[in-house]
Amino acid sequence: MAFDVRRVRAAYPALADGYAYVDGAAGTQVPAAVIDAIRGAYEGGLGNAGGAFPASAHADAITAGCREAVADLVGGDPAGVVLGPNMTTLTYRIAAAVSATWRADDEVIVSRLDHDANVRPWVQAAGRAGAIVRWAEVDPATGDLPAEQYSELIGDRTRLVAVTAASNAIGTRPDIPAITAMARDAGALSYVDGVHATPHGPVDVSALGADFYVTSAYKWSGPHVGALIADPALLGSLRPDKLVPSPDTVPERFELGTPPFADLAGVTAAVEHLAGLDDAAAGSRRERVLASMAAAEAHEQRLFATLLGSLDAMRHVTTYGKAAARTATAYFNVAGHTPRQVAEHLATRKINVWNGHNYAWELTGALGIRESGSAVRAGLVHYNDESDVTRLLEAVAELG
Numbered sequence: 001m002a003f004d005v006r007r008v009r010a011a012y013p014a015l016a017d018g019y020a021y022v023d024g025a026a027g028t029q030v031p032a033a034v035i036d037a038i039r040g041a042y043e044g045g046l047g048n049a050g051g052a053f054p055a056s057a058h059a060d061a062i063t064a065g066c067r068e069a070v071a072d073l074v075g076g077d078p079a080g081v082v083l084g085p086n087m088t089t090l091t092y093r094i095a096a097a098v099s100a101t102w103r104a105d106d107e108v109i110v111s112r113l114d115h116d117a118n119v120r121p122w123v124q125a126a127g128r129a130g131a132i133v134r135w136a137e138v139d140p141a142t143g144d145l146p147a148e149q150y151s152e153l154i155g156d157r158t159r160l161v162a163v164t165a166a167s168n169a170i171g172t173r174p175d176i177p178a179i180t181a182m183a184r185d186a187g188a189l190s191y192v193d194g195v196h197a198t199p200h201g202p203v204d205v206s207a208l209g210a211d212f213y214v215t216s217a218y219k220w221s222g223p224h225v226g227a228l229i230a231d232p233a234l235l236g237s238l239r240p241d242k243l244v245p246s247p248d249t250v251p252e253r254f255e256l257g258t259p260p261f262a263d264l265a266g267v268t269a270a271v272e273h274l275a276g277l278d279d280a281a282a283g284s285r286r287e288r289v290l291a292s293m294a295a296a297e298a299h300e301q302r303l304f305a306t307l308l309g310s311l312d313a314m315r316h317v318t319t320y321g322k323a324a325a326r327t328a329t330a331y332f333n334v335a336g337h338t339p340r341q342v343a344e345h346l347a348t349r350k351i352n353v354w355n356g357h358n359y360a361w362e363l364t365g366a367l368g369i370r371e372s373g374s375a376v377r378a379g380l381v382h383y384n385d386e387s388d389v390t391r392l393l394e395a396v397a398e399l400g
């Protein structure tokens with residue numbers, strides 16, 4: 001493993017501005033290779049899809065290349081990669097298609113750990129079908145989402161289990177293989193939100209057992225594009241609303257309108273970039289992705305141990321979440337200051353953090369902090385370094 005954070009940082013033009021970018025959980029910066037790929041796509045001449053001339057073939061090749069890249073990132077089948085504007089839009093689309101066969105008294109399970117984008121689309125779809133919503137609860141003391149509760153929640157009437165692979169607020173990584181196995185045994189589908197998990201380590205959708213896995217490239221150094229990964233046969237069994245003349249093939253059936261071709265080229269470049277995070281990674285792109293993401297995770301976790309340990313040691317700081325398995329995402333409050341005030345103070349020290357519920361609506365409600373502005377989130381990604389952590393800790397210490 002050879003992770004050189006200085007080399008990694010040099011790839012990102014935006015990081016030269018002197019700010020500590022600790023807001024990666026809300027969206028990462030992009031490397032020059034991604035910007036170049038987007039520019040190159042336009043410079044190379046782009047037509048709409050399916051035409052008889054080279055600029056159209058260029059667009060088709062970009063789309064096909066993007067599906068392959070996303071499949072390499074998460075271990076899926078390119079023929080099962082649906083591209084769309086973002087995770088939220090894709091989830092509403094799939095929820096509408098999947099719930100078309102739900103009946104009154106069918107059941108859907110959501111969790112209080114999840115970002116609202118993997119809660120509300122299912123709750124609203126259930127409401128339309130007359131189906132029952134059952135909730136998996138978070139242990140407020142630890143921030144864990146105990147997998148055991150799913151054996152009680154899942155039953156004969158369960159049609160779908162929606163659960164996150166990692167909390168975007170407190171980083172908790174639930175035991176997804178255990179949860180999806182219980183869903184599968186009961187004949188239910190699983191819909192796994194991988195938006196926060198994907199940037200923080202190797203992903204294998206088969207090992208997760210996820211029927212649907214969804215991710216957003218802007219969280220992993222790419223442009224604002226979302227992707228859903230599923231077995232093409234499962235996608236083929238669904239009939240989403242679509243225009244009559246648009247392709248009825250899978251995965252195109254789920255893609256509405258004209259895609260942002262140049263951005264799709266940027267997504268592929270982002271995956272190439274991730275595959276090269278570990279200097280020593282070798283082999284196929286999938287193999288290099290796995291090695292590089294493991295190296296990135298080790299780097300993030302090393303920094304996170306310092307960040308969390310030091311925040312926990314500050315008497316004026318309260319941190320949330322103690323899950324054993326979690327991403328490098330700290331969520332905390334500072335006594336005597338609102339989360340917004342803390343973020344504003346950090347901004348004066350050129351440190352970017354997010355404040356608020358971060359759409360972890362149910363979780364912040366369960367933690368009892370939503371009404372008071374929730375908390376401050378400092379999330380590390382592969383391009384953060386020791387100085388980002390040191391500066392953040394010094395600036396928080398100033399508020400004590």
Ligand SMILES: Cc1ncc(COP(=O)(O)O)c(C=O)c1O
Nearest residue numbers: 086087088115117168195196216
């Ligand atoms: C865990 C998680 N799920 C879903 C979303 C929504 O993603 P998108 O912005 O692609 O709709 C986010 C965005 O922050 C997220 O962090």
